[in-house]
Amino acid sequence: METKRYCFSCDLKDDSKLIAEYKEYHAAGNIWPEITKSIKDAGIVDMQIYVTGNRMFMIMEVDKTFSFERKTEMDANNPKVQEWEKLMWNYQQALPWAKEGEKWIALDSIFKL
Structure with a gap:
């Protein structure tokens, strides 16, 4: 299967308690099945x-069916994803150079062996 890779960055609020809670939400078996x-x-x-x-x-590794536009539309129409994103935003914060409304920022590849 042919895949494409995308890399992103986002910050967490700089609070050890919040970071620990965020990690717990993402521990194996804890992410909501709908997500x-x-x-x-x-x-x-x-x-x-x-x-x-x-x-x-x-x-992220994606297959040929993936598009950012489709993912954005799917997420906007999924109440459980919206609930998850709202919850996660309690722990996350935008990168200092993010534009208004940007959360995960795409990284530019600058080296490949």
Whole structure:
């Protein structure tokens, strides 16, 4: 299967209690099943989130059915995704250079071995 990779970054609020809670929401088995389903239904075949301090990095592998426009539309029409995103925003904060309304910012690839 041919896939494409996208990488993103977002910050967490710099509060150790909130960071611990956010990590707990994302621990194995804790993400709401509706969220996992919405991710897979959008054509995302693998997603990983890494954190250092309060900075997060997300790696997404997508198949040929994926598009950002389709994912945005699917999320906007899914009340459970909207509920999850609202809850997660209690823990997240925009990167300092994010535009109004931007959450996860796409990273530019600058090196590949």
